Amino acid sequence: MAPAATVSNVTFVCPTRFYISGFSNIPHVTYFYIFLCFLYIMTVVGNVLLLSVIFLVKTLHTPKYMIVFNLALTDLCGSTALIPKVLDTFLFDNRYIVYEACLSYVFFVWIFASVQSWTLVTMAYDRFIAICFPLRYHSIVTKPSIAVILLFAWEIMKAATISNVTFVRPAKFYLSGFSNIPHVTYFYIFLCFVYIMTVVGNVLLLSVIFLVKTLHTPKYMIVFNLAMTDLCGSTALIPKVLDTFLSDNRYIVYEACLSYMFFVWFFASVQSWTLVTMAYDRFIAICFPLRYHSIVTKPAVAAMLLFAWVSILSIISCMVGLLDRLSFCGSLVIQSFYCDHGPTYRLACNDRSLNYIITSIMFAVVICFPPILIVLTYVCIAIALSRIASGEERLKALKTCTSHLILVAVFFLPFLGTNIAVLTSYLHPNARIINSTLTHTIPALLNPIIYSLKTEEVLNSIKKLYKNNKLSNIIVSKKVTSLFWK
Known part of the structure; x- marks a missing residue:
């Protein structure tokens, strides 16, 4: 009989919170966080401007700029998921983070970084078709095809990120x-x-x-x-x-x-x-x-x-x-x-x-x-x-x-x-x-x-191999016999 094995009997220990260490023994590290704050403001302004331009100008409603729009959106969301929390953690010394909040933090940072990565791959695909197949570019790189590629990237990255964030794996089945x-x-x-x-x-x-x-x-x-x-x-x-x-x-x-x-x-x-x-x-x-x-x-x-x-x-x-x-x-x-x-x-x-x-x-x-x-x-x-x-x-x-x-x-x-x-x-x-x-x-x-x-071919090949093997054995035995009598 199989025992009623459950994962809770294997390993399942959840802490109430984690502690984020950050830098150690670096003087004037506050200036680095102020630089990050400036970087974040410029990132928001630049990406919001780019998103607005692509959204408002109809001539930019093309497959190529769908990819650019997706990249700008993930850049904006990725920076927003990461930098404000980093500033809050280290400028205000709130280094403890609740377990559930930590998982959410990991999820959003990783999903946007992963989607950025695959958006760059989609851009490479767009340039590949444009240069290698210029006459077929507009029939291959269409809005629906780019939408499907980007949606697939989001779904796969979401699934992959969830699997890295929260899972319960058994030791054995x-x-x-x-x-x-x-x-x-x-x-x-x-x-x-x-x-x-x-x-x-x-x-x-x-x-x-x-x-x-x-x-x-x-x-x-x-x-x-x-x-x-x-x-x-x-x-x-x-x-x-x-x-x-x-x-x-x-x-x-x-x-x-x-x-x-x-x-x-x-x-x-x-x-x-x-x-x-x-x-x-x-x-x-x-x-x-x-x-x-x-x-x-x-x-x-x-x-x-x-x-x-x-x-x-x-x-x-x-x-x-x-x-x-x-x-x-x-x-x-x-x-x-x-x-x-x-x-x-x-x-x-x-x-x-x-x-x-x-x-x-x-x-x-x-x-x-x-x-x-x-x-x-x-x-x-x-x-x-x-x-x-x-x-x-x-x-x-x-x-x-x-x-x-x-x-x-x-x-x-x-x-x-x-x-x-x-x-x-x-x-x-x-x-x-x-x-x-x-x-x-x-x-x-x-x-x-x-x-x-x-299949006759295979049967004949097996017979041929058998005959050749038998013939080679006879020849070898004759040579051995002749050597023995000499």
């Missing part, structure tokens, strides 16, 4: 796993077997693709990427699951839980988009066969895969990083077999709206868009095949897609099934855990088997 299932140990032994076979299968496939030069093609670059993410994803998940439940180490440190979540979701997401890249490869091969080798090149595939890795890295980092702005002041029991994002962020007791938005984006990017794109790709392939007169040629072209279709079905159907069941009806936690476990592990096991058994 507790992974619940299955509940009231007899002989559940056999399931974990089965997972152990699945992991061993996954490692063997994917290492074999990676080795064959790496060693056989005829497989150094764009298509097998994608297969190599899929095998690598399968191997890494299984390694990120299964050993920890076995350690957690077979050894009964159900407590997991907060930071380790976030790392665990990051790697599991990252590799699952890359797998998803690798399947989309495979669909693109089949689409070009069947719909544009004469242009295939000029479109699907090694640099093009490498760029697509690299883009997928970097984009997903950014999204997953954002998704996991935003958990740091949550306070966990209730139950610390994660109703899953690993640190899954959904069950973890729902334990938070403060505002989760930003986490919900990034979760929705993540769901769309990983679960919704890839199968939709793959279906659209196969609709185009079906239309192209319907135009082929010969039934034999049609069947031959379709056979090149069977491996990919099996992989897509094995990967996406359980994911979609689980999420649809959760949204439409009640799904028992045990059923969800079993489905999630198999969804994360079985595709990685089946992918190398499908590509080894269903």
Whole structure:
């Protein structure tokens, strides 16, 4: 049974006030604060003047001056948040500050400084478009686009600042796993077997693709990427699951839980988009066969895969990083077999709206868009095949897609099934855990088997490697024998 662990039992000590030390042993430091006072007055006058001019003169109501207006506003607010309180603290020797006031002080100083920083980035973007794409400047840099960029900067900086100001982080989470299932140990032994076979299968496939030069093609670059993410994803998940439940180490440190979540979701997401890249490869091969080798090149595939890795890295980092702005002041029991994002962020007791938005984006990017794109790709392939007169040629072209279709079905159907069941009806936690476990592990096991058994090129390459290895062993043994008799 999981203990009723709460954060209040871990660490939660709030002081009534803090003491701000300021300078130490500097004579005539009062003159510095008088200089700050003068600086603040000039800042207010200058920025209010600039804001008024931009607001009143309609010719300055352009995207460029929207950014300047935002910078002037944050300069004014940032200085107002900081300098008057500094003057009050040290000129009037009010160095004690109440705990809540201190948090508010930190929040406003940091949020305006952070927004200033990203406003300068937006200015750089404006100059980049103006100089590099002058003819397209007015169609790219519009008022709505600048408003969205600035609003996004404010929201992200607000969220990041709140996470640094007030949070309650637990020392550990507790992974619940299955509940009231007899002989559940056999399931974990089965997972152990699945992991061993996954490692063997994917290492074999990676080795064959790496060693056989005829497989150094764009298509097998994608297969190599899929095998690598399968191997890494299984390694990120299964050993920890076995350690957690077979050894009964159900407590997991907060930071380790976030790392665990990051790697599991990252590799699952890359797998998803690798399947989309495979669909693109089949689409070009069947719909544009004469242009295939000029479109699907090694640099093009490498760029697509690299883009997928970097984009997903950014999204997953954002998704996991935003958990740091949550306070966990209730139950610390994660109703899953690993640190899954959904069950973890729902334990938070403060505002989760930003986490919900990034979760929705993540769901769309990983679960919704890839199968939709793959279906659209196969609709185009079906239309192209319907135009082929010969039934034999049609069947031959379709056979090149069977491996990919099996992989897509094995990967996406359980994911979609689980999420649809959760949204439409009640799904028992045990059923969800079993489905999630198999969804994360079985595709990685089946992918190398499908590509080894269903693809002649890989089978022939394995046979070729085996024959070459056998031949080299015979030659070596003959040389050793001849040396021995000499």
